[in-house]
Amino acid sequence: MNKKCANPPCGRPVPKEREHKSDCCCNGCSYAVKKLKQKKTYRSNRKIILKVRKLEKMLADSYRYLEAGVTLTGAHLYNMGFEMGYFTSLTSIDDNIVAKVIGDYAYYIDSNDKLTIWKSNSLL
Numbered sequence: 485m486n487k488k489c490a491n492p493p494c495g496r497p498v499p500k501e502r503e504h505k506s507d508c509c510c511n512g513c514s515y516a517v518k519k520l521k522q523k524k525t526y527r528s529n530r531k532i533i534l535k536v537r538k539l540e541k542m543l544a545d546s547y548r549y550l551e552a553g554v555t556l557t558g559a560h561l562y563n564m565g566f567e568m569g570y571f572t573s574l575t576s577i578d579d580n581i582v583a584k585v586i587g588d589y590a591y592y593i594d595s596n597d598k599l600t601i602w603k604s605n606s607l608l
Contacts, residue, residue, distance in 0.1 A: 491516050540587035547601045558593040
């Protein structure tokens with residue numbers, strides 16, 4: 485059973501001597517397929533990185549308001565276009581609050597919709 489080359493423009497059958505170790509008919513096609521996979525991975529990672537930066541900036545801007553004494557709610561973040569369910573990790577603060585972390589900021593919205601934001605150096 486001959487399989488076809490994994491490089492979409494090529495489509496030639498893979499030689500018997502390469503079947504067990506490659507999905508491509510030659511080294512040139514293998515390199516082309518590798519580059520396509522790398523490009524796809526880069527695009528995917530870039531989208532994630534840009535999303536994290538955008539959400540972190542929203543938290544940073546809101547943090548400045550909180551430091552100035554302005555009371556904010558979860559609706560404030562929601563109106564900015566913040567994705568409430570998104571976080572990169574979780575952290576425990578004061579052993580009773582589990583805050584969501586994005587970049588250098590952690591945030592928590594309590595049952596009364598009050599927003600609290602911590603900066604990473606103040607988490608210690």
